[in-house]
């Protein structure tokens with residue numbers, strides 16, 4: 001049974017000097033990857049509280065929890081690849097040594113996360129579910145963004161904060177099921193690093209947004225709102241193929257059940273709420289957080 005441990009950047013509880021970088025890959029016992037455990041707590045699943053899902057065998061529900069965690073991991077891998085590419089350009093272009101160091105430290109941490117994701121995907125034996133055509137389209141759009149622009153940082157905040165909050169649900173874990181020790185250790189590393197990344201991105205975004213003319217902020221708000229809606233939909237409502245792999249058929253029916261699940265919508269509002277509030281406060285026009 002997993003008991004939530006205090007916040008620590010160090011995956012398996014080893015001590016390290018404050019602020020020291022800890023490579024997560026060798027610090028995690030990868031042989032402990034276990035399919036008999038939950039990888040996402042039952043209450044944080046897309047179909048949590050849906051009666052037809054709660055009536056399924058525990059093996060099916062647990063399989064969905066593993067696949068939904070892998071969905072988060074695959075999404076993280078794609079986002080981090082985009083982000084590292086852009087951070088490398090920023091590091092190369094800045095004349096400021098402190099800023100260059102900050103960008104390079106973030107690249108190092110994101111590389112550590114991606115290495116964990118790759119290792120878990122390898123150990124899970126699961127086939128990828130992410131649509132490659134969607135990745136190509138997103139990459140084309142991402143490359144049109146000017147690194148360091150207000151829109152770049154605003155999109156980065158959304159891309160970092162939503163998965164980080166979902167990851168925190170894994171890190172906290174419930175006391176009434178056995179959570180995977182590996183997954184909890186991964187979530188702990190990721191949660192600690194992402195808190196720093198989000199603070200950094202918020203600072204950069206606020207500065208860049210303050211320099212934007214109002215007409216441009218209004219125009220770019222439309223793009224930002226579209227990104228938020230698309231990313232929230234993809235991250236929180238996995239594709240039908242994922243449900244099929246969990247043994248839930250037809251996948252489209254289960255996907256539709258997740259889309260209309262009030263518990264999932266409430267979780268989505270909680271995950272996006274403070275991000276949307278922050279962006280609105282600094283001058284972006286987005287829908288206000290939904291009231292429950």
Ligand SMILES: [Fe+2]
Pocket residue numbers: 076080109110113190194
């Ligand atoms: Fe990351």
Ligand SMILES: [Fe+2]
Pocket residue numbers: 110160193194197
């Ligand atoms: Fe990050």
